Amino acid sequence: MITVEQSYAHCEAVARHRARNFYYAFLLLPRPKRLAMCAVYAFMRRCDDLSDGEDASPEALHQWRNHLDLVLQGHSAPDPLWPAFAHTAQRFQIPHRLFHEMIDGVASDFSRSQIDSFDDLYRYCYLVASVVGLTIIHIFEFSDPRAGLLAEKCGIAFQLTNILRDVREDFENHRVYLPADELRHFGVHRLDQPSPELRELLRFQGRRARQYYDDARPLLHLVHHDSRPALWALMEIYRRLLHRIEQSDYDVLSRRVRLSTLEKVWILAQARFRA
Numbered sequence: 090m091i092t093v094e095q096s097y098a099h100c101e102a103v104a105r106h107r108a109r110n111f112y113y114a115f116l117l118l119p120r121p122k123r124l125a126m127c128a129v130y131a132f133m134r135r136c137d138d139l140s141d142g143e144d145a146s147p148e149a150l151h152q153w154r155n156h157l158d159l160v161l162q163g164h165s166a167p168d169p170l171w172p173a174f175a176h177t178a179q180r181f182q183i184p185h186r187l188f189h190e191m192i193d194g195v196a197s198d199f200s201r202s203q204i205d206s207f208d209d210l211y212r213y214c215y216l217v218a219s220v221v222g223l224t225i226i227h228i229f230e231f232s233d234p235r236a237g238l239l240a241e242k243c244g245i246a247f248q249l250t251n252i253l254r255d256v257r258e259d260f261e262n263h264r265v266y267l268p269a270d271e272l273r274h275f276g277v278h279r280l281d282q283p284s285p286e287l288r289e290l291l292r293f294q295g296r297r298a299r300q301y302y303d304d305a306r307p308l309l310h311l312v313h314h315d316s317r318p319a320l321w322a323l324m325e326i327y328r329r330l331l332h333r334i335e336q337s338d339y340d341v342l343s344r345r346v347r348l349s350t351l352e353k354v355w356i357l358a359q360a361r362f363r364a
Contacts, residue, residue: 090165096173097124100131103170107134113353114322117360119315125181125228126319128173133191133221135170140195147199154192161185181227190220198264205269211245213266218251219244226308229316239308243324246301250331253294256280257342267294283342291339295331302328318360325356325363 091099104112104127115126139150156166160175177183194216204210222240252259252266259266260280267280267290275290302324309317309324326348334346 091169091172093172093176096169096171096176097128099169100124100127100173103127103131103134111323113326113357114319114360117319117322117357121180122228122316122319124173125177126225128170128177129183129221129224129228131170132174132188135168136191136195140198147196150192150196150199154189157188157192161188177228181230183224183227187220187224190216191224194220203269204266207268207271210266210268214245214248215241218248222247226312229320230313231311233311236308236311239305239311242301243305243308246298246305247327249294249298249301250327250334253291253298253334253339254330254341254346256291258345281342283340288339291334291341295335295339298331302331321363322356322360325360326353329356 101124104115108115108127108130111126111130115123115130118126136150136153139145139153156168156171159166160171161178163175165171178185178188194213197213197216204213219241222244223237226236226240256267257280265272265280267277271290271293275293276286277284277290278286280287305324309320312320329352330346330348333348334341337346
């Protein structure tokens with residue numbers, strides 16, 4: 090039987106190899122919080138794989154939800170991440186509904202209907218990103234009730250940035266996350282070819298994302314001081330990614346906009362002094 094320590098080591102390896110933007114920020118946390126973040130990330134990564142990977146299927150995700158319920162009730166389940174996950178959920182008193190909402194978010198890709206309006210998009214962003222923010226602020230620790238709403242806004246900003254970056258990739262995978270009413274409003278007919286209309290729509294989405302970043306910034310002062318550098322780094326990595334998209338004049342079809350490893354390391358170096 091795998092021990093909690095072995096399970097945390099497994100989760101840390103998953104995060105190190107697959108978290109990309111997130112893992113850099115994890116390194117700024119005290120060890121117990123860093124390991125907790127790795128456990129939550131490993132759970133989220135597995136959810137995502139079961140909705141969008143080689144093993145993806147509604148049945149597999151349903152079984153995963155059943156395993157989640159068993160683990161949260163104190164039973165065991167067959168995956169090495171579960172002991173660390175259960176320990177983290179209990180230690181930081183993370184509301185169980187958030188884990189179910191994470192599964193709801195990735196499960197929505199199996200029954201993806203057209204996103205008609207920003208209300209639909211907001212709901213999607215909430216489930217796949219804001220719920221993550223609401224989860225990790227329990228690990229970061231907070232006492233001010235405003236932290237929840239600000240974490241929600243932060244998640245919306247992150248996911249809008251992801252959607253901007255991934256327009257081409259999502260379209261190639263037959264997924265469109267830009268609201269249908271806004272596509273019509275801007276006169277966008279194709280997402281696989283650059284056009285002035287598409288650029289204007291993406292610019293509009295970029296301004297929307299930036300406003301959410303600005304609204305979420307006070308969250309930095311509402312989490313425990315030992316978590317602020319990590320939160321600052323997370324927010325700064327995504328804000329700079331949005332800035333890079335803006336600098337490219339929203340040219341997201343010809344290449345995938347990204348930050349280099351060196352840029353991320355520099356953000357980490359700044360985080361302890363800026364947060």
